[in-house]
Amino acid sequence: MQQLEELVTSLRKEGFRITPQRIAIVEYLLKTEEHPSADHIHKTIQKKYPMVSLSTVYKTLDLLKEKKLVSEIEVEGEARFDAHTDEHINLVCMNCGKIEDVDENSLKEIQNRAAKKSKYLIVKSSFEMFGYCTNCKSKFN
Amino acid sequence: MQQLEELVTSLRKEGFRITPQRIAIVEYLLKTEEHPSADHIHKTIQKKYPMVSLSTVYKTLDLLKEKKLVSEIEVEGEARFDAHTDEHINLVCMNCGKIEDVDENSLKEIQNRAAKKSKYLIVKSSFEMFGYCTNCKSKFN
């Protein structure tokens, strides 16, 4: 996800209104690496902007997904959002829920092979690995 | 997932009871390739065994997951179940929901690299690609 300024400009150019709610959400997503849930985004930005509703968070996330500015992954029945939209692997800690990124440049190739083999038209992909992070793994062996 | 007979034997040996409900669910999962949801499993086996409740389907699926006889993937807020438990890629059609398997032997390597790079202890992984199947893709281009 790009810088806030360019992003605001490009949204405005497309006819979208720039509201404090949208700025707060985008600003937060730009700087965090924690792959927050909608609820977590809501709670976090409420500290600074108390007048943001959860349904606005959801609607803004829909917009950002459509503009391909964030990607969504589903973890244990909950959507988590990621401003890192390049193809990468998300490592999910099954204990604390922490998510870490790992870039992997062979994903594109695999995607091409799968498309060729299956004849599907592939649009996006989602690769998650589940396990225990460095903090948690000592408790599980 | 193995054959029904061995599976029943091994479950019984572990002290689990063999009920008609469990047999119906396992039998169905063994022969289908459609990655059904809990609800779909329920509706399907009800035709043959009308006295199976949805909560039993859920509980049986929990058991089978724990025994690693089925794996679970989440697609659009719904869990889908797969008796193919080797590492593979699931191709999900975003129009009709069909899911197809693609085996990919480089996944193990990638998993090892990710584990090494991140120091996570990796337990399982889930690789989905989303797009349009051969039936649906003509409608989307």
Next chain:
DNA sequence: CATTTAATTAGGAATTATTCCTAATAAGGA
């Protein structure tokens, strides 16, 4: 700056997949 209007928001209700609860049932051992 004041006015206009259509996009956006807040907040609660509705929806839906899943989990939880508990009395009734039945698998399997004796």
Next chain:
DNA sequence: TCCTTATTAGGAATAATTCCTAATTAAATG
């Protein structure tokens, strides 16, 4: 056949997400 206890049915509870609508407000216009 009887007994014990795991399992089931079925409905209630839960929780994430979507839907609905009146009120608000961004930003275009003059």
